[in-house]
Each structure stands twice: as C-alpha cells, then as structure tokens.
Amino acid sequence: MTTPNGHKTGPHPYTTLDRTGRAMMARSTGGASPHAAAAAWTDWALHLARAPGRQLELAEHAMRSWAKLAAYAAGGASKNAPFVPRPEDHRFNHIGWAMPPFSLWQQSFLAVQDWWDRATEAPRGTSAHNAERVNFMARQALDVLSPSNSVLTNPEILQATMKQGGRNLAEGMKNAVADMVARATDTPVEVKSEFKVGKTLACTPGKVVYRNDLFELIQYSPQTDTVHPEPVLVVPAWIMKYYILDLRPENSLINYLVGQGFTVFAMSWVNPTEAHRDVALDDYRRQGVMAALDAVTTIVPDQKVHGCGYCLGGTILSIAAATMAREGDERLASITLLAAQTDFTEAGEIMLFLDESQVAFLEDMMWDRGYLEQDQMAGAFRALRSEDLIWSRAVRRYMLGEQEQDFDITVWNADATRMPARMHSEYLRGLFMENRLSSGRFAVDGQVIALKDIAAPMFVLGTEKDHIAPWHSVYKVTLFTDTELTFVLTKGGHNGGIVSEPGHRGRHYRIGHREPGASYMDPDSWFNRHERKGGSWWPEWAAWLAGKSGAKAKPPAMGAPKAGLPPLDPAPGSYVFQK
Template structure:
C-alpha cells in the first residue's frame, strides 16, 4: 500500500547513523529517553544542592516520620496509623495489613512515599515539569520495593500460600513462564472465548459502505420505522479499535443511538503498518474525517450531519470543523466532543513522557519502525497507574495464582492499534508540545484555523477521573469557542465514563449550557454552580441531538448509495477491526 502523502525524508549518512543508534536504544527502553530522565534528576538535584534550607526541611521531615513510626511501634501498633495509602491505592486493603509485622512494613513504605512527595516538590529555580517527572520516577521505584510485592511480606499472599500448600505459586510460575514466552515470540494474549468481535462485541447490525486506505465507514441498520433526517457520524480515536462505542449490546452507545431513531455512521480506522509511515495528521483529517463526511452526505443528501468525536477523534474533528468554518462549509448540524482535548496546556500526566528529548527519541524509534507499536504505547498508559495496572496485576496473577476474569472493556483494552510515524510525530509536536491549535498557530493547507470560527452548536463532555484527557483540559473548549455550547461532566474515567448507559448503577453527571452572550466561567466555578444529577448522560445527549434536528422524522435512508458509487461492501464490523 502506498502512503497517501510524501516520501521518506532524505538525510546525511551521519545523521542516519545517529538516528539508527538511538532507535536501537529506544527499542531496549520501550521508547523512554534516558537523557530526558537524567536531565530531570539533574535539574532537581542541582537546585536542591544549592538550597540548604530545603535540605534541612527534608531532613526534619524524615526525622518526624521516623519519630512517628517509632511511637507507633512503641504502642505495639495500637491506635491510628500515622500514614495512609493514597486514595485509590488498594494494595493494602487485606485485613492482614493491620497485624504486626505487616503493618510496620506497610507504614515504613508509606513513610518513604510521603517523604518523596515532599522531596519532589521543585526547589526554587527547578522546572515544575522536571520535578513532576522526578516524582513520577521515584514513585515507580518505590512501587518496585513495596512490601505488597513479596511472598513473605504480603499477608494475603502468605495466607494463600499456606492454605493452598504453595499451589498459588506453582500456578503463578506457570503463568509467568507462559507470559514471558508470549512476549518473546510477539504473541498476544487470546481473549476469553466468551467474547468475540462481531458476535457479542461490535455486533450492532450494519454494513460497510465505504473503504479507503485509512478507514472503513459503517452504516448501521435502522431499528425504528422513522428516523431523524440528520444522520450521526462518529469519529473514534485511532489509538484503539472503534468498538469501545459499540461494545456489548447492553452498553453500546451506537446501538442506543440507532434505537433512538438516528441514522448512525461510524468510522473504523485501519491498523497501520510501516507502509503508512509517511501518513500525516492532515491525511487523517482529509482522507479520514472529510472523506467520511463526503460519503455520508452522498448517502443522505441534502441533510446536515451531527458529527461526534471521541478522544483523538474529537481533536481531529475539531480541527476539521474549524477548517470547514473557514471555508464556509455548512454541512455540520452539530459537533459533539467526548473526552477530547483541543487545548493541551493542562493535558495531564501524559505530559510526563513528553519534552524535546523524549519526542526526538520517539521519532527516531518510529523512523526505524515506521509506526509506534501497540506495546510501546500501552506501556506509558500502564506506567501512569503502575500500582494497579502493573504491580497489583502481577501480584494477583503470579503470586496469588488467581485467574483474571475478563470483561468486554478489558478485551477491547487489549486490542490496541499501531500509529503511523509521521502522524504521531505531527500530533505530539503540533498539539501536545507546541499547543498550536489554541495558540493561533495551527495551519491547514497553509492557512491558520481558529476554533472560534465554528458556528455549529457543540456538546462537550468530560469525565471526572480521566487521566488521559483531564476534564479541566476538555473544559477549555469553552474558552476558545464562541458558539452555543453544552458542557457535561460525568462520573467515571476516560472509557468508563463514556460507557454510562441508562440503568448503570451509581452514575451521575452535571450539565450546563452556554449561550453566545454569556461570559467565560472557570471550571471550578462551573463545577460548584452545577449540581450533580443521578443517572446516565446518554438521554441528555439524545434529547440535545433531537433538539438540533429537524422537527419531522423521515423514512430511513437506504444502506449505501450504489448509484453514487457507494455500494454495501460487507457486513459490520467490517475487516479493518480484525487487523492485528
């Protein structure tokens, strides 16, 4: 397959040698730059070395912690423990951690964790980014030596070992050997037989009606006698497979929309190989979003389109919409952004992995491979929640010998995709590193675009516990637009908050509406002024789409448009979703 745009850049043989050598190191480190890590430690340590007052403060903190531990031990570990785990840290939930000597080991670990929380605060003159990276690396190092990771230092593992006569360790060793063999051979873990794409995942009926080198377009079979005249086009993220929005039948957002009387189209991105190494971010707009919109309007002519983008799909949709506004293209009836960022100044913990050194290192690795591999990308996300996604999982799997029950979302989570080298470099550099979109420096086809040009009404949603697209960052869409906008903040994380079907227990959301004449409201004030409502946000969105649609409903359009060169190409979920 020929790349849609350009050719590999030519460069001097010396530079090729440099890049090749860095690519070798990058493969060994999983894409993490040793220089970036060393620079962060050097910045922190050198500034701390010139701060005697801060050194005394940290020494005093250490002595106070030691005194608290000594007092706690002297009481026979009776009374309230001086240190508590962080919210969300469940490594010490087992009741055995309240008994000696396990409670002393736990408290010693938490005391070290508490000291590093203070020590990693930036000394005067050090950059906050480097201090945050030092705190992150210190946390990773501490997680390695946590007493929860040891057979003899974890009461839960010890109890299980005694009860099973060591059977848990035998089962865990077999799993460890199997996982290591699979990693060495490049094999992926097979999902539970109870889950299969096309059978009970991504199983909403439909047909592929368009295909190019970047995506397949799926048109879903109508389930109501009448539909809204305006179709819905869903632009998913290309970092994972599209079917997070069509997971199981009971929590499929796509199925829900179809049942509400909407004609729904969804893009299913290709899983790129090195053949697409030169595909750019603009190719994803031009040959992706715009090609999909063109196909939808040929199938449903004379109807404006409700466009919805999720995560990275929302970012590229915002770019496409701003470009359309500049060109006076009025085909969008509304724009929905789900957990999608348009401004990246508060992009969350992912920024820990990004600076010029780190980006150059990643670019050299992708230059060599032609893409960013699934495992290399997944490692960064796991590291953000290492105590849960790495160490707690390893303890359960290899030391407790427990089977990990699979769920629909865990199967999807393991079904990652690659990303073309040029596109991923464009995205990281132009948006994450340089924040060009809201800084007035993002050019499409040689001319700068502006989000404030967008006239179509917007529905923007953030999730409370999102560590990939923090809701404060998502909320910034209200700062850089001037159109009618509804903002929703829902309970959950980046994926779980989206899967919030009606009837889902324990769900709530907040919703607010901004008209053109209202001034900007900061996110914390917005939060305080909009009380939580119980239930799912899905009906709110469906009702909002209905209000932005025409009053009359019509007969469902045909599947595809053979007369316009768009015949059905095969049943949903298509072929790209099965690419590995």
Template structure:
C-alpha cells in the first residue's frame, strides 16, 4: 500500500552567486557581535509597535493616565509611610521575581527606588499589551526586549541602590567587593579563552556523575550506545532505549546516584540502553536531521534489537530527543515497522506554533542570520546557545547571579545539575538549520508537510501507547505545547503534568521534596480535551511521577526473564569500553 503513495520530488538547492558569499560573511561577522540576534528583526518589531501606537490616540491617553496614576500611587505611599507603616506597597514584584526579597527593600530610600522601578515595569507591561492591528509576535518581541532592558537598570543590580550589597560591604569591610572582582576576572578569562572549568571535587563525570555501571556496545560518528548492567535477578523482557537531546550531554538522566533516572529504571528490573551523542566539530557541519534519525535513532534500535532479539522496545525521548523520536516513530508506523512497544516523550514538542519565548525572534531574518553564522564556523557554539536560554530567564540566570558573584562575593555552590548545565555541546550547522526551518519556523511535522525519504509522515499513524510528560514552568517546551500531541494522535495516551521546570520537573525521583503531578489517561479514539479543561479535571498528587511511569512500562511489558548479556559478540556488538564511554568527555 505504501508503495502507491507518490514520492515528493527532492528539492533542488538554488545555486548561489559568488558575491552572495560576501553577503554571508558580512552577516556572519555581524552575528558574532550580536550574540546571533538579527538587528533587522529587532528593528522591525519596534517599528511595527511604534507605528501602530502612533495611530492609537486612545491608547496614548490611557498610557499617559496610567503614568500619572502610577506616579501618584508611589508618592502617596512614600509620603504616608510614617502614618501607616503597615500599608502594603502599591506595586508588588512578579511572583517569580526574587531580586527584592531582602528585608532592606522595605526601608527608605530603597523602597522608593523599588516602587519606582515596579511602577515603570507596570507601565511598560501595559504599553506592550495587545494593540489592534499590531502583530502578536511583534508585540511579544517588544515586551521581551523591554523586560531585558528593565532587568539591566533594576536598582537591585546597582551596589549603591541595593541594601543587601551595602549591608554585606559594611559587615565584610569591603572584602566581598575584592572577592567579587576576582570572580569577575576569572569569568572574563574563561569567556575570552573559551576554556572550561574542571568540575569540583565530588562532581566528576564517570565517578560521581554518569556513574551507573554499563558498557558501550556500539559506536559510530554520531553516537555511542550504552547498555547498563542489570541489578536484579530477572528483568522485564522488553528493553528501554533512551534518546536524549543532542543539545545536551545525556547524563542529565544519569546524574548523581540519588536522582539518576537510568539507575532507577535498572533497579526496577529494566534493561536500559542510552544514546550518548557526540559533540560535533566543524568537520561534521553537514550532518543533517535525517542523519540523526537514520544513523542515530534507527541505528540504536537496530543495535538494541540484535542484543535483545525478538523483543519490542520501549523508546523514550527527552526534549529534542523526543522530537526526533516522534519523527522516527511516525516513519516506522508509515513503513510497517512494528518494533516499538511504547513511546515516552519527556518535555518534547511535536507542534511548534506555541513554543514559548524561543519563538520570539525566530523569523526568516533571524534564521538566515543564524545560518550564515553557522555557515562560517560550521556549528552553533556552546556560548551562543547558553546566552539564548539565559536571556529567557535573565533576572535569575544573569543578573541575580552577577550580583551574588561580583558584589556579594559569593561563589556558586556546585551541584550535579549546575555541573551538567555548564557541560554544553555544539550543534551541526546543517542539522540545526533544518530543525529551525522545518520544525520551528514552518511547523511541518503537524502541518502534514514533513517528509522522510521523500514521503510525508503523520503522527496519527503512531498506534503504540504513549506516555507524555510536561512541566508546569517549562520555558523551553511549555506544557500546553507539549500537550498538543493529543491533537495529532489517536492512540492510547497518558499525559502527566509535573511541577518545576524543563529539567527539574523531569528529575523528580521518589522522595524528592515538594514534588507533585497530575496524570490522566486518554483511551485510543477518544475525543480531544483542551489543556485548560484537562487541568481543571485532574487534581495534583503528591510525590514522583516516576513510579506511575514505571508501573505503566511494566504493564506494557511481557513476563520477566533472565537479563541479556552485555552486548552481543555474535552479532558484531561486543562491549567496547565501560560507561559512560568516550563521547561524554568531548569538549
């Protein structure tokens, strides 16, 4: 039947004129000085906002009134503070903000500076609100840029207007400033030289982190496949294959022994395999998204099938690994490949129309800008990705950290998650360009326009049970975007919404304090329920969603059996070296 489906003609690349290389070089040089942001996209957003605001006299009057009212509210509170010391300030920090937590902000003159800043923030929130005729994307872009600018000038960032810095300087007699200068010099040296700091004692890879015992049983230029040693006398017959994102090192799922998802699965009697992606260099600039599917996910499935023959496989994809796993699963369903027992998606998007703040500057100009930068260097580099993610949560990840290190003189407290977070990877130019254009910009996967080997795939062809996890405060894969897979599939599906963010919500081991989750089941063929209705219908449960997931995996597995051998010499897959392998150390 599938042979009757017409194949799409392969797109023919346009031949570039030699002078276009000069244009690309110019844009690449500019991109290096703008952290990869296109100034044309920024100018377009401000221009769109300003033109529509200039044609909205009613909104201008409203904003003028709000500016006056905000000023009066601040002055009234400050001038009357002696009469009613217990009166609540008129402006409160946003729920997620922590920069004004110190008790000194309740006293003058710091209270005045704080309230003036929050009043200004309130005004700009309304100035960048929806405006008839203004593009929603441009409105959000302007709001984002204003937030970035306000974060820079916040009184909490200035040593003379932050009571905590002043108090610490007096107590330490200036020693905190001296230590802060040393931290600044160290950070500047690492930034300019692009050298990595060695993990502190107690956080060594292969010793303290990524230390679940196992063997590398397969390796190609894209990934190593790790098989983990069993710890139970019998195991579930069907193995588990973990596909992490290639934007991160795989050991986010094998951090410390106490919060390692891989170790937990092994202890529950599962045979676990995990992909450890390479850290690509300029020589691998032409690796494509299809290479990651075919020579990555599919090659791993082939290897697992040889080591554990005649058994279906539980596949799990995290973040971008979930997206490529969805593409692979839909392709397998289209082609009649029934090797999958179940598929689990952790904080993974398949529809990118509501992909959060990462979409704010993703237009044709921005993608072309990034493509030219990657064309010049062969990959998207670690600092360029890190700055993008940090800017989304600039208050916490940039300015609060800077105040703590450079003015309070406090060093970062090491943790397994921060060590992993600093161990970033690169992304090949071609693959990242295809990912940005085909998935983020054009949303082809759920629009019915994503082709694999010349033929379009559809998520609705997936007919194995799905377990999908979203996290409440995810700023990378917003949970409502993750939830949308329910729109594009008809199979049996269990959805979990857990608290915390993109990484913290996934690392939710049993016994972790302050963890809760919601869980709901959709039988195959059931009608669609929108995310807000689903949220209202499912009450939170205390504890870890891991236990429910393991129970779900066990219910979808057959009888327990003897653990398989490590690798398979007879199939040409003998153990190569102990876990965590070689690729995890690539800098």
C-alpha cells in the first residue's frame, strides 16, 4: 500500500519475510532463542579462556572432588556422602540410593553438578546474566544424564520392576505412547480426576454480574447474616485461571473471606485468542481493573473497596492504584498484594529467559499467531524446576508406570492460558526488562505514575521459596511507597504459600507493620527482627481487613439490575472453562 504522496505504509515485504522466517525458527525451538544461548556460552567461555588462574582453580576443585569420591568408594560407598542434593531435588529420596553401587553413581553425578556450579560462577568481565544462563543450561544438560533417569541405574525402578514382573515398564510404555499421540495430535491426555471446575473446584456459590471481552466479574453469595460494608475485589493473574484462589471449599481463600463476613468479587479473565492480539497492557487496567471497580461500586454504592491482587494481578492493581492516586480517585479502602512484584531488578529465575534476543524471538512467534501458547509459559516454569517437574515426573510416568497424582493444585496447574501478543510484549519489555514502574518511567495516558502517590494502606505478602516472585523482590514495594504497610512472609512457594488455609500442617509466617513515613528497613534485617509464628496468615489478613472496614450490616443484593448489572450466570461463569 502507498499514501497519496507515494509513501509506503505497513510492514515492508522484506521485514515480513524476516519475521516469518524467525517465527518458523521459534516454533522449531519451542520459543527458545538459539542466539541468546550462543551469546551466553560465548561470553562465559571467552572470559574463562583468558583467566588461567580461574582454570587452575577449577582443575584443583575437580581433583579434590574426585579424591572425595575415591575415598568414598574405598570406604564402601555407604555412608558419609561428600555431596548432597539440593533441598528441592527429590530424585534421590529412595532408600536404595544409600546403597552401593547406586550411591556411588549418585555421588559421581552430584560431583559433576557441583563442579559446573563452581565453573559457571561469572569470571571477571562476564555478564552475570550470561553466567546464570550458562549455569541453567548446564544443569538442564546434566539432568538428562542423571542416573535417576535409567532403569538400570535407578534402584527404585529396579525394585518396582522385580516386584511387579515388569508390569511397571509396560504401563510406562502405554503412558509414553499416549503422551506422544497427544502431542502429535495437539489434544490433551484425558486424566481421570475427582476435581472438576464448578463442582469440586471453583465452587464457592455466586453469580457472574458483569462481563466484557476481557473478564467476567463474579459476586459471591453471602454466608453470614451481616457483612462488612466495604467489598473486596480480587484481581488474579491472567497467566493462569483465577481459581488458584478458589480451589476446594476447605482451602479456598475466596470462600474463607466470604465466611469471615466480607462481600467478595473476583475477576475471571478471558483465555485470549488471535482476536486479542492487539490488546495492550493498559487495556487490562482500563477494561479490566477499572471496569471491575466501576461495577463493584455500582453494586455496592457509597463504599470504598478493598483491592487484592495476586501475582501479575497485583502488578496491574498497583498500576491502577497509582493512576487513581494521581487523578484523585479515592475509591480504594486498602490494597493487598499477594506474591506480586512492583520492582523487577531482582525478579528471580524467570529472568533467565529474558533478554533482547529472547524477547524478540517471542515477539516474532506471537506475531505469527497473535498470542503466546499456554505451553510456552508453563514450559518455562517447569524448566526452572526440571529435576522435579520434568525428570522426576518422567520417571514416575514412563518407568514406574504411575499415573499423575490427583491433587487440586495439579489440576489447576495444568489449566494454563494464552497471552495476547501485544500485552505480553509490553509487559516483558516495560516491566521486566526496563523496570519502568519503580524507576519513574511508567506512563499511563501519557503521564508518568508514581507508587509513592498511593495513600491507601497496604498489606503485602511474599513467600519464602518463590522462584517466580522472590520475596526480596516483593518486599521492594516498601522502598517506593510511604503509606501504612503491613508485610508478611509465609512458608511455601508462589502458589503453595498462598493456599495456606488454617489447619494446614507445618505452616508458619512472619508479620511486621510500618507506619507512614517510617525509615526503610532492608529485607534481611526485617527477617531477623520478626519472629516466626506458627499457623496460617489468612486470619491475620482477615483481621487486618476487618480493622480497615466499618461495622457489619445487611449484605448487598446480588448485582444491580436497575443499573444494568443483573446476575448473568452461576459462578464460576463461562470464561474459566475456555481452552
């Protein structure tokens, strides 16, 4: 196409050809940029090559490790193991790994792994990001060679094979064939489960009271005779389905809040298709958070709203709250951020997948389809814990012949969503790579917003073992806000730490309060100054919300038919079922 002046418009054919080629390559590599991997290895190798002292140190470390192995083998390889698996590595939990020769094979593998951990510590001049990526790739390669992956070198598999007469291997072969057929035909393997969305999961009673192209708004039915006048609006992440916050009735955070006398609304995001390719990050604020807030304040008029955001939902809630503060919109009674980041300089292991080459690769792949496939994001998260989420699963399924264990959170974890191309690109670049939100460069409607403008009290929660939103990163919101703030650090990971209902065994947390204008306290000092408490953090949050709320009164009606917000469908609505 050309303009009346003869200027060409739209993408140049050569550019389109380039993007088409890159999109095809991205599909063949599963979205991983080979250029980013090559650049990391080159950076690491060239700097190591010019460091003879470092090379000698690594050679000495290797010799010491082999000396330890030799002494271990000479002692019968049955006790005083010199190398220990990482706490999250469960591949060697079986008692058979303590007996030779399995113990020696295990220790040899761990010795090599230990050497690579040492070798990939960044040599002087090497990009720390590249060194971390090399370490990650080395671990991925080593995991393939782990003795736990072989029938003949894994005592657990051998024991099961002898006990079952090989039936486990036959069942494993059936599972492998079923998975290969499912991948080839792009159809999910049918898994029998007692957990069904709308029946045993996401089953807190309620009604969909608003729907647009991005989300459905669910209002939950009251469970108490009286409720606090200020409603709670839950903004979940749109990377996965919302019902991580509404699993079974016994461990549903939403159901718990309703039972504590709160009127709760929750957003259920659409699962994007190609039609959503041009949906922007700001659309999730305007047509998402702000549209939901407008609906809630229409149904419950003349009341402020407690906003609660989980993960990515907490980030967009923070952006919305800062924008509202700039514009003098005071409808938020409080803000709760659950495992949500506002600063991304320490954004955790997910940064291993992010640099200019990798993001450009993803953008080309999304340009082809208009969205990021569910498997791309889920696969990245699995790769961060490949020893457990990939290889241990493969051993159980293909060699022990076991079916997937039936857990509520496992069913939810398999229920991934797609990402609109434009939104995902803007999120990765503007927040993760450029960290605009906390550095004073994130603009809404052409004007920069500031988190320090937020005046509503905040309740912020991090989890101890979060590899998606590390708690040190979540804690950084204390650097960029001046309002009253309560910070809680709880046991568990990104999902398990949130699903921490009262009565959950082995749970603990720390809690601290910051007055407005108080001096900054670094995260490690905060950790050391706040004692660990046993139990769930949920009652702490419910009490905090109650303290920011008015006296209980009669529950509001479901929806607002006269205002154009009639109840539409029973909870959990229709968007949660989209595949």
